[in-house]
Structure formats: C-alpha cells, structure tokens
Amino acid sequence: MPDKHHDDSLQERLVRLRQAYFKDLPRKLQRIESGWERLSGTPVTGERLKDLRQQVHNLAGSSGTFEFPGLSRAAQELELMIGSVLDQETPLTKAQRDKLQGRMEALAQVARDTDPDETADKFVHNITEPLVGPEGSGLLFIVDDDPDVSGYLGQNLRAHGFEVRQLQTLKSLQEAVEEEHPAVILMDIIFPEGELAGVEAIAELRKSMENPPAVLFLSSRSDMIARLEAMRAGADAYLTKPVDIPTLVSKLSLLISPSAQAEPYRVLVVDDDRSQALYCAAILKKAGMLPEIITDPMTVMGILDTFVPDLILLDLYMPKVGGLELASVIRQREDLGDIPIVFLSGETDAEKRFAALSLGADDFLTKPITPPHLVSAVRNRILRSRAMQAKLKLLARQDRLTGLYNRDYLLSQLERIVDQVVAGGLGRALVYLSIDNFKELSARLGMRGGDRVVAGVAEQVRRAARAGDLLGRYSGASFIVALRSPDLDAARIWADGLRAQVERNIMDTGPQSVSVTVSLGIVGLGSTVPDAATAVMQANQACHTAQELGGNRVQVYQATEGVSLRADAEQGWVKRVEAALNEDGLRLVYQPIVNLHGEQAPFYEIFVRLLDEEGAEVPAARFIPVAERNGLMPRVDRWVLQHAVRAAAGQHRNGNPVRLFVTLSATTVGDTGLLAWVADILKEARLPNEALVIQCSARDAEDRLKPARELIDGLHDLGVATGLSHFGGGGAPLSLLNHLNPDYIKFDQQLVRESLAESRPGATLRELISTTRALGKQSIVPFVEEAATLATLWSCGVDYVQGYFVQGPDAHPDYDFVSATL
The missing domain is CATH 3.20.20.450 (EAL domain)
Structure with a gap:
C-alpha cells in the first residue's frame, strides 16, 4: 500500500531522527563533561569557556526541538550561568566553579533520568501534515551548526513543499550564496565564532549582495539584545527555539509569496505637470522601481487595463478631472480597490487633505518632497500593502486557530472533489464532525477555554487524517474530512476510532482540564450527490441525528431514513413561526x-x-433556519x-x-x-x-x-x-x-x-x-x-x-451605561 507508506513517511523519518538523537545523547554529554574536566585543573580562559558554552547552547536547542523539555531547561540554566561568567571578564572564582559544577551534575542527572517514551507521543502529535503549504516555494538555506536541529527543520519543511539546503558553518553559507540565490535564509545566532556570529554574518552578507534574500532568525535566545541586533542586521522575522512548525510555515509562506520582492514595485505617477511627473519617476526608477507616467488624467482608466500598479501617486489639482474625483472613479473598480493611492500636492489645508483621505487615499505627501522622503513613503506603503495582501491571502485559506483549511477554501476544494466524482472519478466518504454541547461548554470555559477545546479536537482530527484526505474547520465547533476511500464501512471504523480518541483525551483549557465528546455524520460522495453543498448538508444531517440520539456516536446518512419524520418536524416549526408572526x-x-x-x-x-406554549423563550438558532428555508425571513x-x-x-x-x-x-x-x-x-x-x-x-x-x-x-x-x-x-x-x-x-x-x-x-x-x-x-x-x-x-x-462579559441579551433596555466600567 504505497499511499500508507507515503502517509507515514514524514512521521517515520522524524521519529527515526529523534531516536538517533537520543542514542547520540551520551556522546554529546560526554563532550560537555570532558570540556568541563579540562577546565577544572587549569586557569579558565575565555575561549575555552566559550567553547563549552557553545556545546551547551546546542544541547539546549536540539533537546527542546526533539521534545526533551527537562534536558533543554537544564542546559539553558547552565548556558546562562556560563554566559554570566563570561560577561564579567574576570577569572573564575572558587564559588563560581562550585556553582558550575553543581549545574553540570544537575544536567547529567536530568540526562540519566530522561525517558524518551514519556514525551514521544507529544513529539509525534506536533508533527503537522502539510495542509496549507506555500505557493511558489523557493529555495531555503537552513544555517545551524547543530545537525540535529537542522535535520529536524529540513525534514519538516521539505514535507511542506519547500526546497531546502542545510548548512552548518558560516563559511559554507558564504560559499553557497555565491552558487545559488535562496529566497529565505533560516539563520541561527550563536556559532563557534561568537554569540552573535550569525547576526554579524548576515549583516556582512547583506552589504555584499545587491538583492539579498529574506532572513528569518531561529535562536534559543529571546533577549532584547539578540532581537535588536537581528533587526539591525535586516531580519524579516525572528522565532525562538524550539520552533512551532505551523508558525514557521506561516512565516515562510508570507516571506515567499508570488509577489516576491524580486519583482520591482510598479508605480503609476499621475500629474499634469510633466516635469514634476518626470522628477518623481526618475527618483523612483533610481530606487529600483518601475514607474509609469500619465499627464492626462482622463486616460488613467485605460492605462490601468494594461498596467496594474502597486501604488498610484496622484496629484490633487489637475485640469478636466481633479485628484479627488479621479480617486473616487478608481475606487469604483473592484479589481483596483486594494491598490494604495497616495496624493502628492502642494496643498497644506488640513480640511482638504482630510477630504482626500476620507475618499480612500492611503497617504498625503506635500510638495516639494525630497527624494529620500518620496522613496521611503512609496516603498513603505507598498511593503505594507503587499504584506497585508499576502497575509489576507493566507488567511483566506487557513484557519488561524487550528492551522487547518478554513471554510471558504475547504468548500472550494470539496466542490472540486465532488465534480471529479460526478465526472466518473473515484468516490469518497465525507465526514462531518461536531463537538457535542459546545455552546454550553464555551459559556462555562470562556472564549479562550473554548478555543483551546476547538484546537485540541482539531489536533485529534489532524492526527487521524491520512495522506490524500481533505480536512478543514467548517464552523466554530465543526470540522469536515473528505476521506480518500469511498468505503462507508471503513469510513465508519475510522470515524469511530476518532470519536473514541477524542473521548479519551483530556485537554488543558487553562483554569481546568476537560474531556469532550464529538458526534460524526458520514455520507458517501458518489454520482447521486450533485454538489458540495448537498454533501455537506447530508453529512450535517447525519451528525445532527447522532447528537439528537445522545451524542458521542457515528451516524451514516441514509436518503430515505427518517425523511418523513424530518419533514413533519420541519412543518411543525413552520406552523409555530407563522403562528408567532400572526399572534x-x-x-x-x-x-x-x-x-x-x-x-x-x-x-x-x-x-x-420565539415563545413556546409555556411562555419560555426559544433561541433564534432553533427557528431562524426553518424560517430561512421556508421563505419566512422577510416577515420575521x-x-x-x-x-x-x-x-x-x-x-x-x-x-x-x-x-x-x-x-x-x-x-x-x-x-x-x-x-x-x-x-x-x-x-x-x-x-x-x-x-x-x-x-x-x-x-x-x-x-x-x-x-x-x-x-x-x-x-x-x-x-x-x-x-x-x-x-x-x-x-x-x-x-x-x-x-x-x-x-x-x-x-x-x-x-x-x-x-x-x-x-x-x-x-x-x-x-x-x-x-x-x-x-x-x-x-x-x-x-x-x-x-x-x-x-x-x-x-x-x-x-x-458587546458580549456576555458586558451583559447578555435581556428583556429590557435598562443597562446602566453611566455607572458601568469595563
């Protein structure tokens, strides 16, 4: 079964990597102990202590990556103590030796007590399938002198569709960039050359490259100095070890986007003063941008059909049509709505400048403007616009809480699958999962607690999914999985296994731990299912039936089963809504x-x-869907x-x-x-x-x-x-x-x-x-x-x-807005 092998390959590779790492731990610890022993009977030099600190630093980062948290903490404590001694730049005192010896012994004891099986499940759970990979992934350089960390990152990122090259020395980085140009460099900070050697290497690299790649620093250092120096060296992002793989993939997806910065910024300069337009264009072109000049504002809309700019630089006062009017016309075009518009004018009247901004302009620059000011304003506005578009594009596909596909993208992919099935392709089984009693659970746990429950269930769904399965978050507490196999019996077994796993799992929601149950509905995707909406509706109905039967169960949809019962119930609700409207x-x-x-x-x-027969309130969620399905909402x-x-x-x-x-x-x-x-x-x-x-x-x-x-x-x-x-x-x-x-x-x-x-x-x-x-x-x-x-x-x-923290819905509008404080 090649698909099964493919499904397990990433997990198997990383588990083998972890096993090899643990097997090699005694050698790593022996090197550290030997380094310390060499220092014990001789005067301690800064270089020898730096070598020892480097080895301990590597152990802290790699053990955290492979989910040995106790060992990582012990190594971090020892690293901090060595660092404090180095900062003093004075000979090692006997008291300091004794403290370091105690830390060394504590590290050795933690290593002896470390059981790889204790955290093996957590390590496996953190291995994420590449559900939302980057589009147009480029080459990544991973520069880390610890081969264990580098190997772990490389395995994960390759599985997410990235092309990866692993480098262990700063010299090899310099040689590598001369051979090929990476899209992003993932860079450690501490190397044998120094505690900020990675930052210094990037700073030098950026000076020598005309078009340097994006840089994402990965380090066990989270202090202000490291972050500040990384920023000064030109960091595009900074993450601390052990890194969360979904977070890393999201960062890289934003850094490596179809609108990569290798493509010059396109700027449309609209000014009836040709000399002013040429002046701006010359400055922008010198800065590496691609300007297009228009001196007749009446021709702008035609030009925009062939030249799509990243930004429009617009004069405020022009003949035939003013800048404000032109901006309004441009904003009427849906395909141009997200393009930043920046006014460049000699106008200093605050009211008129505000009027320009209120029409949808993004900035207002005043003539005369210096070249650095113009370039900076245009570049920063385009950078923010591109970053926002890239982020929105990612958000348009990915559910941020769970990392799964979101509803819109999930349904678009499901529609494609259904079309393939209807056209004669292989069938599939669709599973709709919903957390039982989630509304009451969320009210009890609060927003953050409810989020942790959703994220916990999403993790169980992700772990149960196999290669080729489509899965995503459909709504607040509901998920959809389109299984590869059309076998409903196999789907039921899979779904029941997932149900049991969720029930066994205990989730930490912050103030308390809880266990939850889920209900699952299954429908077969075949020639009788015309579209994705029908498939989801049928699977949802089966899930709803499972919940009405008590929840924590699996229900397979049957087209004829319970149809008359559901129809009778629907008509009963229709009559109740009509009666409520009339009476x-x-x-x-x-x-x-x-x-x-x-x-x-x-x-x-x-x-x-809606009021029931006894005058009790019926929530809108019970009757509004009925009113929508039966054309009663205009009356409601x-x-x-x-x-x-x-x-x-x-x-x-x-x-x-x-x-x-x-x-x-x-x-x-x-x-x-x-x-x-x-x-x-x-x-x-x-x-x-x-x-x-x-x-x-x-x-x-x-x-x-x-x-x-x-x-x-x-x-x-x-x-x-x-x-x-x-x-x-x-x-x-x-x-x-x-x-x-x-x-x-x-x-x-x-x-x-x-x-x-x-x-x-x-x-x-x-x-x-x-x-x-x-x-x-x-x-x-x-x-x-x-x-x-x-x-x-x-x-x-x-x-x-608004919300329950302020006050829930009440029968009377008598909230005390004057005395209430939030």
Whole structure:
C-alpha cells in the first residue's frame, strides 16, 4: 500500500531522527563533561569557556526541538550561568566553579533520568501534515551548526513543499550564496565564532549582495539584545527555539509569496505637470522601481487595463478631472480597490487633505518632497500593502486557530472533489464532525477555554487524517474530512476510532482540564450527490441525528431514513413561526453595545426569541433556519423592525435615547419595498431616524452586492445609519468597502479570536481598524466574554464591544451605561 507508506513517511523519518538523537545523547554529554574536566585543573580562559558554552547552547536547542523539555531547561540554566561568567571578564572564582559544577551534575542527572517514551507521543502529535503549504516555494538555506536541529527543520519543511539546503558553518553559507540565490535564509545566532556570529554574518552578507534574500532568525535566545541586533542586521522575522512548525510555515509562506520582492514595485505617477511627473519617476526608477507616467488624467482608466500598479501617486489639482474625483472613479473598480493611492500636492489645508483621505487615499505627501522622503513613503506603503495582501491571502485559506483549511477554501476544494466524482472519478466518504454541547461548554470555559477545546479536537482530527484526505474547520465547533476511500464501512471504523480518541483525551483549557465528546455524520460522495453543498448538508444531517440520539456516536446518512419524520418536524416549526408572526408570539431582547472610550450613548443590538406554549423563550438558532428555508425571513425581519421602532420610540419618550441595531437576513437585503416601508414606520412612530441602525452580514452583502449598495445608500438618504456584521469572516473584506459605505463595522468573531492569538496580539485587527477608521467607520467587536481581552481590544482602537462579559441579551433596555466600567 504505497499511499500508507507515503502517509507515514514524514512521521517515520522524524521519529527515526529523534531516536538517533537520543542514542547520540551520551556522546554529546560526554563532550560537555570532558570540556568541563579540562577546565577544572587549569586557569579558565575565555575561549575555552566559550567553547563549552557553545556545546551547551546546542544541547539546549536540539533537546527542546526533539521534545526533551527537562534536558533543554537544564542546559539553558547552565548556558546562562556560563554566559554570566563570561560577561564579567574576570577569572573564575572558587564559588563560581562550585556553582558550575553543581549545574553540570544537575544536567547529567536530568540526562540519566530522561525517558524518551514519556514525551514521544507529544513529539509525534506536533508533527503537522502539510495542509496549507506555500505557493511558489523557493529555495531555503537552513544555517545551524547543530545537525540535529537542522535535520529536524529540513525534514519538516521539505514535507511542506519547500526546497531546502542545510548548512552548518558560516563559511559554507558564504560559499553557497555565491552558487545559488535562496529566497529565505533560516539563520541561527550563536556559532563557534561568537554569540552573535550569525547576526554579524548576515549583516556582512547583506552589504555584499545587491538583492539579498529574506532572513528569518531561529535562536534559543529571546533577549532584547539578540532581537535588536537581528533587526539591525535586516531580519524579516525572528522565532525562538524550539520552533512551532505551523508558525514557521506561516512565516515562510508570507516571506515567499508570488509577489516576491524580486519583482520591482510598479508605480503609476499621475500629474499634469510633466516635469514634476518626470522628477518623481526618475527618483523612483533610481530606487529600483518601475514607474509609469500619465499627464492626462482622463486616460488613467485605460492605462490601468494594461498596467496594474502597486501604488498610484496622484496629484490633487489637475485640469478636466481633479485628484479627488479621479480617486473616487478608481475606487469604483473592484479589481483596483486594494491598490494604495497616495496624493502628492502642494496643498497644506488640513480640511482638504482630510477630504482626500476620507475618499480612500492611503497617504498625503506635500510638495516639494525630497527624494529620500518620496522613496521611503512609496516603498513603505507598498511593503505594507503587499504584506497585508499576502497575509489576507493566507488567511483566506487557513484557519488561524487550528492551522487547518478554513471554510471558504475547504468548500472550494470539496466542490472540486465532488465534480471529479460526478465526472466518473473515484468516490469518497465525507465526514462531518461536531463537538457535542459546545455552546454550553464555551459559556462555562470562556472564549479562550473554548478555543483551546476547538484546537485540541482539531489536533485529534489532524492526527487521524491520512495522506490524500481533505480536512478543514467548517464552523466554530465543526470540522469536515473528505476521506480518500469511498468505503462507508471503513469510513465508519475510522470515524469511530476518532470519536473514541477524542473521548479519551483530556485537554488543558487553562483554569481546568476537560474531556469532550464529538458526534460524526458520514455520507458517501458518489454520482447521486450533485454538489458540495448537498454533501455537506447530508453529512450535517447525519451528525445532527447522532447528537439528537445522545451524542458521542457515528451516524451514516441514509436518503430515505427518517425523511418523513424530518419533514413533519420541519412543518411543525413552520406552523409555530407563522403562528408567532400572526399572534405576536415573538419577543425582542436587548444586548448593550458599550463604548470603550468613555462615551455613554445607550446602544443595543436587537435579537428575536420565539415563545413556546409555556411562555419560555426559544433561541433564534432553533427557528431562524426553518424560517430561512421556508421563505419566512422577510416577515420575521419586518416584525423585528416594526417592534424595534415602536420600542425605541417608547424609550425616547421616557427620556432614554436608545439607538437600536437590527440585523436583516440575506433575503430581506434584496427586498425592493423595504426602504419605503421603513420610512413609513419611522414617520408613524415619530422616532428620530438616527435612533435606528440597520445592518446585514458582510457575506450576504458580498453575495448581493448591488441590492446591498442600494439598500445602504437608500437608508443613508433616510438618515438611518447602517452596519456590516461578520466583517473579515472570509475573502478580502477591505475590497467590500470600495462598494459599500456602512457607518459601523462589526468584526467577525473568528477573525478577532485568531488575531488575539497572534504572536503580537491583535496585529491584524489593529491594521484593519486603522484602515476602516481612515474611511470613517466605527468598529464593534462582539462576543467579548473575558476581561483579559478588553485591554488588547482597547489598544487596537476598537470603538465598541458587546458580549456576555458586558451583559447578555435581556428583556429590557435598562443597562446602566453611566455607572458601568469595563
């Protein structure tokens, strides 16, 4: 079975590498002990102590890489002690000898007590399949004098599609770059030549190369000096050992992108003053960029069909069409929406400069401008734009929390598989997995605890997957796996094995450890399944059946099994929703939206609940999907809007000037009669139009772009504010703002979670907020459940938050905005 061998090859190679490393440990320790013994009876020189420190440093890094954490910590402690002695530059005292001897003995004892089997499972679990590899991977140089670390990294990166060359000396690096040009150099810092020898070598290399490669430093050093010197040497990224392979792959995927810096920056210079345009073009060309000059602004759109720039440098005042007007026209083109526009003008009036930025410009430079200033401003803006596009492209494929494919990319690949099957290709089995009772579990554990559960289950799914399987995160607590084999019995055995493994696993969620269960639905992908959506729906139905039967089980979808029962249940819900609409059996609940910067305006989001026979509330998740499937959402939306307006009017009359946020469904976004109806109910209720904010999801707006634009523009004409929810949940969110002009942006829950988990917490969110604020949008982050996230959200510039940490949905809009402190 060659596929099975291929599936196990990466894991087997790395396990063999670890076994060889452990077998060689006694020799490594003997070298360290021999080095120390040679120092014991003689005056200690700096060079001898540096040699010893180098050997200990290598042991600390390599043992951590191969998951021997105790040995790594003991080696790090010894390395730090040797380093402190070296820093003093004085002879070794007897007290220092005794302390070093104690550390040496402690290291030897830890080595003797190390059992490779204790951490073998964790090492295997950390081996990740190359699910989201780089596009257009280039050559990588791994420069590390420790062959064990170099070999481990090389094995992993080759499996992820990279071409790798391993080098162990600084001299070999110099020789290698003369033979071939790498895309990225992965560089250690400490070498026998010195504790910053790797940094110094890169600094010299960059001086001697006209087009130096990107450099990613990998080191066991995490101190400020090492990071600062690496930055000064031109580091593009810095990671500490032992490195997390998915993080490393993500970094490399951004450094090695189709828009690699070997391709010159393309700049379109638009200025009716030819001398000014030639001046800018000459400066940019000298800096290695590729400028294109246009002196007639009326020809810009035609030029943009053949010359796609990385940046447009635009004069503000030109004949026939001004710079502001031209920028607006350019922004109307969806394919040009992400290109940075920088104005270059002698205008110093602050209001006019602000007007330029509000139209979507990215920067405003003032004439006259010096060459260094122009080059720096253009280069930095393009660098940020390319980095953001590369990051968004990666995010468009990868789920940041789990490292698996995200929903959009997963479904696109699943559609391709289904098309192949329908065309006569080999069948497959589709498995839909959902964590049982996740909503209650997440409420108990908090956002971070819930994330750890999702990540833990994702790890179990990843480990169970085989080569050729397609897997990804479908929704918050659900995953999809398209197995290679079409055999449903084999799929059931596989799924049941995964179910049992998840049940046995105990996950650390921070304050407590928990075990969870999952339910799995299976459907065969054959000629009877027309498309991916149908396959997912059927597998989801089977999973839902498994959960209704108690959960923690596997269910195979059968087309005829339970069809009448499900149909009866569906019709029962339809009748309940219709009765609630006719008899006012729905209820509004209010969740406060609180400003993080001291404003006390009473903002609430409206949610709808259905009342059962006993008057208890039925969550929207139980009946809204039924209303959507059966064409009832326009009626539900109008009911909610009408009752929200009446409630707001009553609050205003009682001195509580609330502003209510109401969400429309996808169907209602295209309701051509909605605007006139909204105008009528606002007039009838005598409610100030600004008391209402009508929003829809970014995904629905993207799918119905024209009606969404007409709706938002029409609501603005009425004086009603608008919003986009689930912003950043997929695709290229900023492009949507080239077509729509909402007042409020409510960020997608998953994007926020992933951004808060970044190495620099909130970096992606901060950049998106900076961009949307420049466009005049206010930001809202929902689902805030912990105090720990508020400081980060505040530092990111978030305007408003909502969630259970503030207050859950309540029957009355009586939250105390004045006294409440977050």
